[in-house]
Amino acid sequence: MSYAYLFKYIIIGDTGVGKSCLLLQFTDKRFQPVHDLTIGVEFGARMITIAGKQIKLQIWDTAGQESFRSITRSYYRGAAGALLVYDITRRDTFEHLTNWLEDARQHSSSNMVIMLIGNKCDLESRREVKKEEGEAFAREHGMIFMEASAKTAQNVEEAFINTAKEIYDKIQEGVFDIQNEANGIKLGPEHASPGVGGGGAGARGPGSSSQSGGCC
């Protein structure tokens, strides 16, 4: 399928906060209460639409355990967006955010959009981290924030899409150098010229949407 842009995401955060479940909810629209521990990294993909443009999201779901940390670090460079996830029912996962953020900032390109997600917001009775605290932390570190639930799917779609919107806006503003693929952004095959068309959405004619067949 053709697309205007391809964004690469990574999902990071402590083990057991629900990273894999968020991805599964987003790509397959289902929830799996018992999920195996992620070993290393798993891959998922989905197409979304922003401002009338088809955008392909490729998402790498990382393992949260400390022993996989150095593997995870290899994925920062080359990701356009990161979902940093904590569990609102486990205070420690919130307190580790600073470490995660440091790691991410150190190894990623400076433009990487990071979205902070407080997962498991359906478990209100067991809440240990107030929503305001999450908001304050995000504000302080220049991130977007959202509470979500991979179980009820609340805000899951929004989390991925809002991150994509932020990246898209940055492209429109010219912050991202889309020619440099180390940013985790790739122009789709249908883009004849890489110019950043600030104009109306869906400006591409139907003629250009066909796949460019022979590569040679």
Next chain:
Amino acid sequence: MSFLFRSFAKKAESEGGERNGTQAVESLIHRIESVTLVADRRDGLRALKDLAKENRVIVATRGMDILLSILEQDRSDQEMVAVVLDILCIIMSDSEVLERANSKTAEKPDNDSLGAQFTEIFLKKSDHLALLLEFVKEFQFQIRWPAVRLMCTMAYNSPKAVQNTLLSVGGGISNIMDVLTDNREIIRNDGVLLLYFITKNDPSLQKIIAFGKAFEILLDIVRDEGCGEGGVVVEDCLLVISNLLANNASNIKLFKEDGCIHKLNMWFAADKTGSSAWSEQRKVNAVSLLNVIRNLVSPSLPSPIVRSCQEACSKSGLVAHVCDILMTPGVPLNVLVQTLNTVAELIRGNQKNQEDFSAMEAPLKPPRPALAILLLSMFNERQTFDLRLAVLYVLSAFLHKNPAMQLKVLQSVQPAGGNTPEYTLGQLLGGALFSADSMNQWCSAVAFIHCLAESVEHKKFLLGVEIIPSVALPASTLLERCGVILREGTQLQSKIGVLQLLCVWLTECPDAVDAFLRIESIMLILLTQILDSPLDPAQKLFQGLCAFLFGICIHYDRKSESRNEMLELLRSRIGLEVFREKIVEVTRHENFVKASQRPDPAVASQNDIFLDYDFIKFYKATEGKVCESLDQNDEDRVPSGAELFNQQRADLLARDEKIAALERDLSHSHSRLSETTRQIENLSQRVSLLTTEIQIRDQEIETLQRDSRQQQQHHHRQQNAPSAEMAEENRQLRLHVQHLDETVSQLQQNVDYFQSVVPELEQLRGLVSQQQQQITSYYSYFEGLKEGGDSNAALVMENADLASRISTLDSLLFSWQTEAGRVKDELESQKAEFLRKENAAEQVASELRRESEQKLVEAQDELLKLQTKYADLNLEQADLLELVTDSDQQLKVYRDRLRQLGEVVSDDDE
């Protein structure tokens, strides 16, 4: 100083000899360590480099430390770093490792090689690798190139160590990925080679490298280098892609998502197959490309991934492109074989792709189905065996999970009358069984196995199929032909092929067993084979399969007489234990083990072709059943390990059944118990109901009494009524009492019943605990068995499985037991409650009875009194009446007298 240095080095070199070399190296290293001038140190290193090749060991052992510390300390001195990297490259290389040809194909170097040892020393500190990765990033040619080469050499020497260090350093992979876009080909190509070494068998690195857009970059290189016509770098790129995909579902998904499957089509656009000669490199490139495709659809992957990749390949036109290679003239043999294997895996189990493939036609006049042409080459003795096996692989993939196609082939075996029709697939297969070539017969038999897979209907259908091999020969059924081959065949290969077919055919199909047993003296032939004691391993395999077929006949024969006859034959002639051992031994045969490893044909020579992959799966699944059926008829024998296991498994299954039955009993009695509890509850409700009724009656009696008192007062007007009402009331009371009596006796009955149930429950409970003990003992027995060191892993696993089942049953039983105890207690308390209630009811009833009797007596007294009063009143009334008549008379007299006196007297005054 530097001059002296140089001349010294030259001198050392010219002297040559090893001892002198050692001395020279030692003094050089000493100088390098001690000099202060950078230029001198550089010169020393250069001199050392010149000596390094001849004095590798001494340079490495003496100089490694100083070389590494120079790398760390003088990292900014590019010239020095370059020389040090060069020296390290030289001492790490065991031979001309990077001469590609042998580096990729050569077996993994032994871990004790010098290169591996030096690599370990280098990697002892992960900082060294991090440093090296920094140099890989450096753009300067004389640094980047040796850095890449050094990494490459080390990754070749000890791949696992380099991979682990790379993962622990983290983040350095992007430096390596950057090398791939270096426009200096020599660096880029070594970078590709480095990727090849570090991506082998390491899923984590594979994923990181794929994340770094490896697929895209590598495919771009392939394209830029001219695809199939390109050089060795094309091959290297494809090998890396294969590494990245091998058994890595995440990367396969990414490959597909990134549209790389579509990109592979560029190969066929660029590669004008047949237009130019097939150079060695072109052949290797083509095979490598096909290998990439096979990694996407390999049967060893999870089926959803295979299916989605098959669909993507079909949609993008890749399947058609690959199929086209088959029909292109002049394709070299090894490419053709690999193409066949690729096609097989692309269509395997995918109905659409299978259909597309069956519709493919060979460019002949007139066009004929491609599959028929392929079969013709499979049955052509002049073709090489690997090609013939590859065609068989395609055929099996074509029939895999496609019953309709299987039936179609079977139906076409028998010529459909009329004039000589074109050869159909079925006819080709059937005809090959009459060929003189053993491999033809083998291939035909195995192809038929794939037509029969898991369908009893197909097995029955094939029974009736006749083949007319040629005009000269009489028609015979396929089964008869198999019998002939078994009886008269001389080649082991064809006989083993036919045996496999028969084993599959007869399984679960008693009709086929019947037909087979009717073949003259066939069982005798099998028995003779089983009785033999061959030494040759292939003969042993043959014998084992004969035994297996014999066992299948016993297991699936529906006539018990012939079954017992066969069993008796085995018992008296061979002994069941030996017989069973022969069946089990097949699974230990080298050929069995080898063929079970992968579905695609991978044998070294035609003489090794005996067993089919699917047959092996079938054998593993059926062998146990066949042995089991022998067990059922076998009492007195010394059990061997596997037999013992089978027996115990059967035993355990029986226990399971028994436990299930007891479980049913328990639940039954449980339900009965709850029923009785409910009854007791009902009864107690009724008792309370009766109590209230009695109260009501009390009230009624009270009102009755009040009424009778009133009646006494108003007896003038109601002389007759009271007694009648009283009688009615009495009757009702009596009825009531009677009813109460009945209820009480009913309650008594219920209580009796409960008391009779209690011992039953007790007994049940005993049974349950007994069962539990039994289970515990089995469990411990199995524990013991497991610890007994049985090497059979499956056995141990099964044991563990059974043990866990027993433990769950245990806990289940325990919970039932406690439940039963609880229920019993409940029953006991219910009973007591009931007794109490009953007493109360009785008390109430007797009280009521007494009371009502008393009331009755009172009422009767009263009645009597009332009656006497009534009699008195009657008398009084009679008197009064008399009085009244008298006065009436007197009145009349007085009236008459008045009339006579002339007074007007009206009658009204009366």
